[in-house]
Amino acid sequence: MVDIATxxxxxxxxxxxxxxxLIDTDFYKLLMCQSVFTHRRDTQVTFSLxxxxxxxxxxxxxxxxxxxxxxxxxxxxxxxxGESTWLRGNMFYGKRAMxxxxxxxxxxxxxxxxxxxxxxxxxxxxxxxxxxxxVMLWEIPALSVLMELRSRAVLSQMGKFELQVLxxxxxxxxxxxxxxxxxxxxxxxxxxxxxxRHSFLWQDWCVQAMQxxxxxxxxxxxxxxxxxxxxxxxxxxxxxxxxxxxAALAEDDNALARAPYDVLSDWHAEHxxxxxxxxxxxxxxxxxxxxxxxxxxxxxxxxxxxxxxATGAETAIRWWQERxxxxxxxxxxxxxGLDEEKILQLHAQFAHxxxxxxxxxxxxxxxxxxxxxxxALAPFSLVCKAISANGRPTxxxxxxxxxxxxxxxxxxxxxxxxxxxEQQPVAVVV
Amino acid sequence: MVDIATxxxxxxxxxxxxxxxLIDTDFYKLLMCQSVFTHRRDTQVTFSLxxxxxxxxxxxxxxxxxxxxxxxxxxxxxxxxGESTWLRGNMFYGKRAMxxxxxxxxxxxxxxxxxxxxxxxxxxxxxxxxxxxxVMLWEIPALSVLMELRSRAVLSQMGKFELQVLxxxxxxxxxxxxxxxxxxxxxxxxxxxxxxRHSFLWQDWCVQAMQxxxxxxxxxxxxxxxxxxxxxxxxxxxxxxxxxxxAALAEDDNALARAPYDVLSDWHAEHxxxxxxxxxxxxxxxxxxxxxxxxxxxxxxxxxxxxxxATGAETAIRWWQERxxxxxxxxxxxxxGLDEEKILQLHAQFAHxxxxxxxxxxxxxxxxxxxxxxxALAPFSLVCKAISANGRPTxxxxxxxxxxxxxxxxxxxxxxxxxxxEQQPVAVVV
Numbered sequence: 001m002v003d004i005a006t007x008x009x010x011x012x013x014x015x016x017x018x019x020x021x022l023i024d025t026d027f028y029k030l031l032m033c034q035s036v037f038t039h040r041r042d043t044q045v046t047f048s049l050x051x052x053x054x055x056x057x058x059x060x061x062x063x064x065x066x067x068x069x070x071x072x073x074x075x076x077x078x079x080x081x082g083e084s085t086w087l088r089g090n091m092f093y094g095k096r097a098m099x100x101x102x103x104x105x106x107x108x109x110x111x112x113x114x115x116x117x118x119x120x121x122x123x124x125x126x127x128x129x130x131x132x133x134x135v136m137l138w139e140i141p142a143l144s145v146l147m148e149l150r151s152r153a154v155l156s157q158m159g160k161f162e163l164q165v166l167x168x169x170x171x172x173x174x175x176x177x178x179x180x181x182x183x184x185x186x187x188x189x190x191x192x193x194x195x196x197r198h199s200f201l202w203q204d205w206c207v208q209a210m211q212x213x214x215x216x217x218x219x220x221x222x223x224x225x226x227x228x229x230x231x232x233x234x235x236x237x238x239x240x241x242x243x244x245x246x247a248a249l250a251e252d253d254n255a256l257a258r259a260p261y262d263v264l265s266d267w268h269a270e271h272x273x274x275x276x277x278x279x280x281x282x283x284x285x286x287x288x289x290x291x292x293x294x295x296x297x298x299x300x301x302x303x304x305x306x307x308x309x310a311t312g313a314e315t316a317i318r319w320w321q322e323r324x325x326x327x328x329x330x331x332x333x334x335x336x337g338l339d340e341e342k343i344l345q346l347h348a349q350f351a352h353x354x355x356x357x358x359x360x361x362x363x364x365x366x367x368x369x370x371x372x373x374x375x376a377l378a379p380f381s382l383v384c385k386a387i388s389a390n391g392r393p394t395x396x397x398x399x400x401x402x403x404x405x406x407x408x409x410x411x412x413x414x415x416x417x418x419x420x421x422e423q424q425p426v427a428v429v430v
Numbered sequence: 431m432v433d434i435a436t437x438x439x440x441x442x443x444x445x446x447x448x449x450x451x452l453i454d455t456d457f458y459k460l461l462m463c464q465s466v467f468t469h470r471r472d473t474q475v476t477f478s479l480x481x482x483x484x485x486x487x488x489x490x491x492x493x494x495x496x497x498x499x500x501x502x503x504x505x506x507x508x509x510x511x512g513e514s515t516w517l518r519g520n521m522f523y524g525k526r527a528m529x530x531x532x533x534x535x536x537x538x539x540x541x542x543x544x545x546x547x548x549x550x551x552x553x554x555x556x557x558x559x560x561x562x563x564x565v566m567l568w569e570i571p572a573l574s575v576l577m578e579l580r581s582r583a584v585l586s587q588m589g590k591f592e593l594q595v596l597x598x599x600x601x602x603x604x605x606x607x608x609x610x611x612x613x614x615x616x617x618x619x620x621x622x623x624x625x626x627r628h629s630f631l632w633q634d635w636c637v638q639a640m641q642x643x644x645x646x647x648x649x650x651x652x653x654x655x656x657x658x659x660x661x662x663x664x665x666x667x668x669x670x671x672x673x674x675x676x677a678a679l680a681e682d683d684n685a686l687a688r689a690p691y692d693v694l695s696d697w698h699a700e701h702x703x704x705x706x707x708x709x710x711x712x713x714x715x716x717x718x719x720x721x722x723x724x725x726x727x728x729x730x731x732x733x734x735x736x737x738x739x740a741t742g743a744e745t746a747i748r749w750w751q752e753r754x755x756x757x758x759x760x761x762x763x764x765x766x767g768l769d770e771e772k773i774l775q776l777h778a779q780f781a782h783x784x785x786x787x788x789x790x791x792x793x794x795x796x797x798x799x800x801x802x803x804x805x806a807l808a809p810f811s812l813v814c815k816a817i818s819a820n821g822r823p824t825x826x827x828x829x830x831x832x833x834x835x836x837x838x839x840x841x842x843x844x845x846x847x848x849x850x851x852e853q854q855p856v857a858v859v860v
Contacts, residue, residue, distance in 0.1 A: 002433075003432075003433045159642050160642060161605070161638060161639040161642040161643060162605075162642070162643075164601060164639075165601050165602060165605040165639075167598070168597070168598035168599070168601035168602045168605070169598070169602050171594060171595050171598035172595060172598045172599050172602055175591075175595040175598070208591060209591045209594075209595070212589050212590060212591040212592070213591060213592075
């Protein structure tokens with residue numbers, strides 16, 4: 001039977017909102033936000049959308065009015081009582097009260113700040129300016145809104161059964177990946193696919209399919225909203241934005257060289273266990289590890305997020321050995337451009353030498369490659385980054401020059417300060 | 431939102447009924463039923479289930495209690511007022527009031543007669559005895575109940591997402607057939623898949639997918655219930671049971687030789703246009719056409735339902751030419767063991783020489799081949815046939831000796847009377 005009330009309610013919708021919760025975001029954003037709220041809450045930061053796939057002309061595909069409606073809707077969201085209760089009371093990484101009362105009070109009162117939106121050369125220039133803990137929470141919803149509006153633009157021309165078959169094919173595609181992964185023992189895979197998901201409902205489906213299909217090998221999702229609704233682990237630690245902003249704020253080259261360690265020093269004071277994960281590639285993994293203080297070698301693991309992942313893992317293992325640590329007790333988290341084939345390769349190569357875990361993103365929650373004419377639903381490389389802090393530009397080098405960002409003179413300065421030489425470019429797909 | 435009333439209602443179900451309407455059956459059954467009601471209503475006929483695929487041990491797969499519940503449920507069904515209105519008022523094959531008031535009054539009062547059910551050698555012996563117009567209406571619901579209980583038995587061990595992916599794969603498989611058929615102009619394809627469907631809901635999905643995917647090339651469904659609900663054409667003419675029972679009733683060899691033409695003589699008086707379709711293979715197509723009266727050559731078309739279909743079509747075309755008819759004005763309906771590949775082949779071979787149309791059955795509504803381990807959902811050859819009339823055994827020869835049925839001595843007699851010589855066996859898949 002038709003639920004008449006639901007139908008009537010649906011008719012009253014002005015829009016079909018993509019993001020319906022302030023915690024429809026990555027768990028590590030909230031961890032970082034609390035850290036920023038504690039240590040750097042007055043820093044003025046600008047986040048900006050960057051489409052690294054220029055051929056996808058988002059401003060031609062997506063109606064500006066629809067985009068504004070979605071972004072405006074996100075500004076109407078407030079943390080609900082249930083979400084607050086979950087964040088305050090749930091156990092994350094084995095710890096209760098992960099989020100402190102002062103942070104939760106601030107979060108309960110939060111409205112996301114205004115955005116600036118313009119069109120230029122077929123792309124949207126979308127920026128968010130304000131205090132760091134506020135604007136940083138725009139990154140994930142802004143990305144997922146743009147990704148899903150792009151999906152909707154492509155899907156809007158399709159018939160009802162054509163759509164059903166499209167999703168049938170996408171389901172089959174994901175399930176074949178699950179079936180390829182299933183026979184391998186001791187896999188640990190988490191969903192990291194919120195930001196570039198095909199759609200919210202699709203991510204939610206993928207997470208549940210992984211749960212049934214992989215069982216214990218599926219260790220959780222980065223998406224807090226889905227983690228809460230589906231009662232599964234919320235997963236995530238920290239990201240490049242911390243060292244990027246800390247570095248931009250550095251007063252001189254000495255302070256700049258110290259900035260990435262200052263970040264982790266603050267983190268060290270706040271977290272332990274599996275949350276002590278080094279993200280070493282912001283200004284080059286080699287130099288970062290060489291100059292790292294000894295207490296960092298005692299951390300639980302390293303996340304490999306750019307460059308050749310096997311090389312990154314070898315570097316980490318060698319570094320631990322040099323510092324007298326036992327790599328078999330350590331954790332290597334791979335999170336860059338993964339698909340099931342690469343997961344199996346890396347697992348086979350490293351699982352007997354260290355503990356490994358995978359943060360599977362875009363090709364988990366947005367693999368519609370080859371399913372529509374012109375591959376119009378293929379994922380692409382959209383990011384939303386902190387581009388300045390207190391008026392100074394941020395810089396990222398990473399282990400892949402294709403992922404570097406910042407003004408050229410500042411990139412040169414950072415390379416000099418961090419001793420980064422020649423780098424191997426790796427094509428950025430997603 | 432959950433529709434609470436629906437959930438409560440569902441909890442009250444004793445069973446999940448497979449057949450929920452007396453017109454969840456093939457249209458030609460109703461046409462034939464009216465003809466039988468008019469001409470031979472007191473004939474006592476026995477229908478019996480025959481599983482031609484012995485390796486599928488239905489009695490091991492399907493619980494007898496569940497089967498009885500489903501069959502008992504069918505005996506509770508009565509023609510509803512809406513169904514009666516539709517049968518009385520709808521236009522079928524361009525004609526209003528296809529079903530006469532006296533037949534409709536009888537049908538409105540009909541309850542399907544009792545059944546006999548026993549297990550033997552891992553198979554069910556399921557028979558229906560009674561007056562011909564009553565028992566003949568058991569054939570299609572009995573088959574679809576057995577087919578769907580077999581599907582349910584296989585599906586009952588699967589997880590929620592495993593099931594979703596199974597259906598995703600089946601949808602993809604059907605859609606790929608639709609996509610292969612779509613580019614060919616002037617195709618005419620109808621759904622003939624009720625009796626051996628995977629399930630009712632799946633047939634309903636297939637019909638709607640064909641409607642969207644093929645547009646005008648999809649000309650209708652044999653299933654009256656779906657035709658009514660989806661407002662599409664109900665399709666079908668007549669079947670082997672008419673000549674088989676007429677032949678069994680023949681008092682001597684002369685009457686036997688005449689019986690297949692007596693059937694069509696009765697039909698000629700009742701129907702015209704696209705309902706005048708010869709089904710020539712019951713006792714061999716060659717002999718049937720050679721001895722046919724000239725008025726039969728004036729009929730609209732021929733349905734090819736056994737033997738090599740191209741040979742059958744060539745035979746029909748040659749026969750029309752010999753009788754001075756223009757084959758390009760005639761209609762050849764292929765309905766035996768079709769899949770999209772064979773449809774395209776036959777269309778390419780004959781569409782420029784005659785009008786062609788396709789009745790696509792089992793591999794439209796039940797192609798789950800290769801989708802589960804051990805191919806446990808592959809379709810198989812289950813039929814329900816009139817095996818005796820007024821105490822005399824029925825016989826079918828067909829153009830494929832693999833499809834012949836009846837006592838050996840009677841088969842020999844029929845072969846002699848109808849002049850059937852050597853026949854080419856064709857493997858029966860479905």
